[in-house]
Amino acid sequence: MAKPKWTSAELTPGELSARSGVSISALHFYERKGLIHSRRTPGNQRRYPRETLRRVAFIRVSQRVGIPLAEIRAALDTLPEGRTPSREDWERLSERWRRDLDRRIEQLIRLRDDLTNCIGCGCLSLDRCALANPRDRLGDEGPGPRLLAVEGD
Incomplete structure (x- = not known):
């Protein structure tokens, strides 16, 4: 070539x-x-x-x-x-x-x-999740993952 x-x-x-x-x-x-x-x-x-x-x-x-x-x-x-x-x-x-x-x-x-405080499982119920769930605010909404839903759902 x-x-x-x-x-x-x-x-x-x-x-x-x-x-x-x-x-x-x-x-x-x-x-x-x-x-x-x-x-x-x-x-x-x-x-x-x-x-x-x-x-x-x-x-x-x-x-x-x-x-x-x-x-x-x-x-x-x-x-x-x-x-x-x-x-x-x-x-x-x-x-x-x-x-x-x-x-x-x-x-x-x-x-x-x-990241060391996050287990990355998506449960978001940990009271110490500093990334997505500070002070377990999502736990008040019920059990299970809360931030995995696609926008518009």
């Missing part, structure tokens, strides 16, 4: 996959979700703009820290089309998320620190 030309303005799915470390099926999934875009050649083959490399990297990092795809898409929609996003574009986007990420970090720290 010929070595990919990383300097070309467009990348094939295989080239984008090799360069980004993301499988071709994942790239197609990202495209179906509106996270990245391609154009079709006259032979109906996908071609991705070179700046898609940065977008894919952003998607992967965002997913690793637990950001939902809908939020990732909304953030990517604020970036310019037709040119590689600048440092200022990325800084503006990251500033938008700073408050939410700080909140998530605080929740994870609280979970880590309180």
